[in-house]
């Protein structure tokens with residue numbers, strides 16, 4: 039066989055394969071009938087299977103809302119567990135369609151790792167948890183301590199910077215998963231556990247003696263956590279982004295899982311009608327979905343406030359206050375652009 | 379008939395490439411080589427095309443940029459301001475330290491267990507059989523995790539050593555502390571230290587250089603003394619008394635140097651959150667070391683046993699007939715011959731240890747896989763580059779080990795004269 043002919047054929051074959059692979063994520067998900075959503079290996083309140091084996095949590099709710107919008111059924115999600123180290127490879131390789139795993143939006147993850155963040159579902163910061171018996175009341179007193187830290191996270195880099203800036207030393211104990219960190223921390227193999235403050239609160243809530251563990255007052259970084267998708271398919275990124283926006287806008291507009299059926303019969307507010315698909319406007323068609331996509335997304339788990347309250351809010355053992363995550367109308371940062 | 383079977387040479391037809399046995403094997407080999415290369419080219423081309431489609435390139439520039447993360451165990455200077463390349467070296471050295479320590483201890487354990495498994499004592503040989511079978515038949519990763527879990531769960535936290543009535547105490551006159559983070563041992567301290575030589579990546583203590591130089595010089599002096607005594611013995615038939623001179627040459631210089639540098643032991647002491655001072659072996663290291671030693675030791679034991687069994691019984695009987703005692707028979711007759719059988723599989727056990735160190739991630743030991751192949755890979759997103767470097771590094775290390783072991787093998791193997 040002639041060499042050039044051979045390589046010509048080869049290139050053609052590769053382009054064919056690549057061409058076949060470049061169908062949109064939306065088409066793939068629809069054809070598959072299931073959304074592959076990357077979540078953590080288990081952070082109570084954010085993503086963890088319940089006693090019946092059903093995935094529950096604040097991040098899980100995002101996956102379910104997207105599945106409801108795209109496939110019409112919030113149950114059609116395959117949850118893929120990822121660690122701090124494996125999550126990005128899983129997303130970049132297409133093993134998962136989206137990642138909702140307490141992941142911080144940073145410039146390098148956006149521009150260098152080539153991911154698109156669909157927004158922020160939890161504004162967080164990095165904190166420290168320590169046993170009250172150690173008698174420590176500030177992170178500035180942690181000089182010489184042994185710190186449990188998940189590898190492959192932003193928190194590992196913040197930790198290094200914080201101790202350097204404060205002229206302190208520490209001994210890092212690198213750890214793969216939250217469960218492992220919890221076990222090491224409770225065994226006393228490390229003095230302090232540091233990660234996103236929400237993650238600390240969630241972890242502490244599973245302890246037998248949560249009252250004996252304190253979160254130190256210092257929050258040493260900004261950790262805007264949100265779902266993300268791979269670069270290269272803007273339509274898919276838009277779908278995930280606007281599903282999130284729909285949840286926030288629903289809270290702002292007073293759409294709840296209780297009244298959504300009632301409201302979708304038609305209201306005096308044109309924006310509500312546009313969102314719920316009860317007017318002439320067809321917003322869903324703009325990214326390949328039907329008119330009722332947002333209605334289904336909201337109906338899946340309720341609006342943003344309902345999801346927050348049910349999974350991590352003050353009435354749950356995790357007990358997080360809305361704080362920065364209140365709506366902008368209530369002094370928080372959660373804000374959705376208009377549905378128009 | 380004779381005419382047709384004679385190759386004429388002048389008329390070569392293409393079909394002969396397939397039907398003529400003289401050419402057929404070459405044709406097939408060339409075809410396979412071509413297919414192999416085409417397959418390889420396709421893989422490379424596919425990778426590059428897919429990377430380009432994702433907007434990614436292959437670039438090793440990240441190695442020079444700031445790593446930003448801390449590593450707990452480092453043999454060379456490293457801070458979070460150092461480069462990713464430096465973190466790679468730190469990881470490599472951690473891998474090598476673990477591999478060397480585990481190879482040495484696995485060999486010792488393996489030889490002892492292998493010899494004892496052939497013991498005439500029923501109890502001893504059965505105990506060794508149980509050891510070998512238990513460790514050979516459970517995956518290494520499980521041993522690593524079990525040992526690490528035992529170390530963390532049953533040993534006390536540093537906190538237990540605190541206060542008026544501590545629940546735990548140190549061993550050996552307060553010199554050793556075993557905690558769930560690691561074991562703290564006394565370390566050497568020099569009051570009149572000669573300082574460090576800073577070589578950029580490493581700073582080496584001049585004290586140790588001086589001590590090592592003195593010890594080498596002492597051994598050389600001792601050898602010279604023995605040789606002179608030998609010459610005198612050859613000439614006069616009487617061996618001069620040398621024991622006090624040998625003792626002096628061997629011990630005195632090092633001792634004087636130690637005194638001059640003000641050597642004393644530094645004991646670990648609980649200060650703040652942790653013990654400070656002395657030297658520190660992390661539990662992650664101990665767990666890896668123990669697990670690799672016991673696991674690979676079981677395989678080496680089998681190699682040793684096979685090597686010994688390969689030496690015919692006649693050799694032992696001949697040695698006994700010459701009046702050699704059993705352990706001298708083992709040391710002088712059996713083992714030297716058995717080594718020829720033992721060493722080749724031993725090389726592959728050493729390679730196994732080196733590669734198995736990459737399981738260290740399970741217990742958070744910061745080896746090559748955890749630094750370059752773990753945190754660096756994850757923070758920079760350079761999967762392909764990091765994996766290529768990682769494979770290359772393990773390959774080079776393995777080739778060096780087998781090269782060195784082959785040299786040793788050639789030096790002990792049967793020399794035919």
Ligand SMILES: N[C@@H](CCC(=O)N[C@@H](CS)C(=O)NCC(=O)O)C(=O)O
Pocket residue numbers: 077078079080081120121122139140141142188190191192193214215216217233234236237238261263
């Ligand atoms: N936000 C940080 C850290 C994320 C992180 O790893 N958080 C932990 C604790 S909240 C977690 O989700 N662990 C889940 C797991 O171990 O699977 C990042 O994106 O790098």
